[in-house]
Amino acid sequence: MNCGFTYQSAFTQNSDKGVILACMSTTTGQVMGDVDDINRYLESIDVFVARWPFSDLPEVSSLLLMPGLDDREKEELLKAFDNTFLRLQKEMSMKSRDLIVLHPGTVGLSSLLDKFSPCHTHDDEEVRYIIDGEGEFGFVFPSGEQALVKVEPGDFIRIPKDTEHWFVLTKTRRIKAIRYFSDTTGWVPRYTASKVRIS
Numbered sequence: 023m024n025c026g027f028t029y030q031s032a033f034t035q036n037s038d039k040g041v042i043l044a045c046m047s048t049t050t051g052q053v054m055g056d057v058d059d060i061n062r063y064l065e066s067i068d069v070f071v072a073r074w075p076f077s078d079l080p081e082v083s084s085l086l087l088m089p090g091l092d093d094r095e096k097e098e099l100l101k102a103f104d105n106t107f108l109r110l111q112k113e114m115s116m117k118s119r120d121l122i123v124l125h126p127g128t129v130g131l132s133s134l135l136d137k138f139s140p141c142h143t144h145d146d147e148e149v150r151y152i153i154d155g156e157g158e159f160g161f162v163f164p165s166g167e168q169a170l171v172k173v174e175p176g177d178f179i180r181i182p183k184d185t186e187h188w189f190v191l192t193k194t195r196r197i198k199a200i201r202y203f204s205d206t207t208g209w210v211p212r213y214t215a216s217k218v219r220i221s
C-alpha cells in the first residue's frame with residue numbers, strides 16, 4: 023500500500039466518518055498507514071497484509087500497462103511473478119495461481135463485482151497479490167466493527183476461511199491481482215447478513 027496523495031484523495035470524501043488519510047480506516051474512526059499497525063489491528067480476525075514491492079520488470083511492463091490480457095499474456099505475467107508463488111508454496115502451502123484482470127471494458131464487470139461487494143465468507147482462504155490497479159477489502163469483526171483496507175501494486179493480503187469480508191474496486195475500476203489457491207473448491211462466496219457500513 024502506498025499512503026501517498028492519491029490514496030488520501032480517495033478517502034477524504036468520507037467526511038461522516040472523520041478525516042480518513044491512510045491505508046486502513048475503521049468504523050470506530052481509526053486510520054492507519056503503517057503495515058505493522060494494520061496487522062496488529064487485524065490480528066484478531068487473523069488477516070495478514072504485507073507490502074512486497076516489485077522492481078521494474080521490463081519484460082512484462084507493457085503487459086502490466088495493458089487493461090486486458092489474453093490467456094498467453096496472463097501466463098507470461100504470472101511467470102514473471104513466480105518467485106512469489108514459489109515462496110508461497112513453501113510458506114503457505116499454496117498449490118496453484120491464476121491472474122484476475124478487471125478493467126472498465128471487462129464484459130459483465132458490474133455483475134461480477136456485485137458477487138463480491140456484499141459481506142461474505144469462503145470455505146477456503148482468499149490470498150491475493152496486487153500487481154496493477156487498486157481495490158478495497160472490507161472486514162467485519164465479531165464486535166460488528168468494520169475496517170477497510172486499500173490495496174495497490176505490491177500489496178499482499180491473506181484472508182482466512184470463514185472471515186467475513188467484502189471487496190470493491192476503486193473509481194478506476196481496474197486491477198490485476200494474482201490469486202493463490204491451496205484448494206480451489208472452497209472459493210465461492212457465502213453471503214452473510216452484515217451490511218457494509220464503510221466505503
Ligand SMILES: [Fe+2]
Nearest residue numbers: 138144148189
Ligand atoms: Fe471474498
